[in-house]
Amino acid sequence: MLTFYRFVDIDDPERLRAELEAEAIAADLRGTILLAREGINATLAGPEVALDDFWQGLTARAPFAGLTCRRSRALAGSTVFRRLKVRVKDEIVALRQPDVRPAERTGEAVDWARWHALLDDPDVLVIDTRNAYEIGVGTFPGAVDPETRSFRQWPDWVREHLAPAQHRRVAMFCTGGIRCEKASAWLLGQGFESVYQLEGGVLGYLANVPAGENRWSGECYVFDARVAVDVALAPGSTVQCDACGRPLLPDAQAHPAYKPGISCPLCVDEKTEERRAGFAERVRQARLAAGRRATG
Incomplete structure (x- = not known):
């Protein structure tokens, strides 16, 4: 499997959609590719060689040069995605705040070690930016649950519960990092000064944190047929x-x-x-x- 995203200006997302759809179909890939003028967000599954070929073609395009991805393995014989969907949307992750520009400025990305330091700092407010049903599956103990049903509710929740003068240091996390790109960019635009985000999200954290250092509690909800993964990134219960x-x-x-x-x-x-x-x-x-x- 390949999971990747990038906030980058795309002049003609419809043309790119047609190109990537044709390439993914030819490679017999399944999954989802979302495109918008603000960038790309995708998760794809298929044979490793086919994924490599698709990735080489994608990153040969100027907007995606140097793009990195997260690779993972599905269980043999399992079906993570039933079909391929390539769509053009208004946003690759919907916040409905058109002035937010993650390609220009976001919160500071931190690795697992610095994340632990933030978790231990009483002056840092740690927020889980995911939805309530995701948080119920697993989270970092002590993180604030905004109890949202949709990411679009994030701005209203912040306006009601947070203030730049009171919450000077804010750290946030999400599944793979993309929601935090927008959430942190929006916070910075509202006057919050010190904003941090977990690099690679929970999935990146679980892939990199040493087993004896893990602070995650429960499983991590994912948006595919696995439903959730455990701390070893294997399909959960x-x-x-x-x-x-x-x-x-x-x-x-x-x-x-x-x-x-x-x-x-x-x-x-x-x-x-x-x-x-x-x-x-x-x-x-x-x-x-x-x-x-x-x-x-």
């Missing part, structure tokens, strides 16, 4: 409820209300009997289809 889309920890999976594809403890009271019956029929049809494929 968290699953996703197919009825409501929420991540479920082992305790929730053991709850009587959890019926795969039909309901979970978090949504069982939100769905009508008719809706749950529809989910049950969908599960039945999926099992029948799987059985037909297995028998040829």
Whole structure:
């Protein structure tokens, strides 16, 4: 797998979309590529040689020269992405603050060792910029949870809870780093002076921190079929409820209300009997289809 992003001016994202889509299809890659005038954000899976060829072609383009990526391995035989999606959006990560320019200025990126120093500093406010459902899967103990349902709520939360004169040093983290690029750029634009971000996000931290030094608690939610990864970056024990889309920890999976594809403890009271019956029929049809494929 390859995961990468860059905030960089792209003059014609539609033309680039067509080019990258053709190259990814030819290489039989799956995953998601998001393009906007502000840059690129992508996660792709496929054979290693095919990924290498695609990467070589991408980084030969001037806007992506010197771009780095995070590489990881999926379990043999597993399907991380079912298909390829290449899309042009208004933003590669939606904050809806058009004046924010991460390509020009962001918070200071820090490695795991400096991150630990920030965690231990009582004068530093540490914020988890991810959404509440992600934080429920795992986080750094003591980090502030803004309890947001969408990254677009970040500016409103800051305006309500933070002030540059009171919170002089702010450190933040997210899954892979991209949200912090925008969140930190926006904070700096609001007058916050000392803003730090965890380099590479949680996934970069887990890839680099020595096992005996790890401060992460729980698993890390990811936006693919793995749902979450553990501290070794292997697929975790968290699953996703197919009825409501929420991540479920082992305790929730053991709850009587959890019926795969039909309901979970978090949504069982939100769905009508008719809706749950529809989910049950969908599960039945999926099992029948799987059985037909297995028998040829």
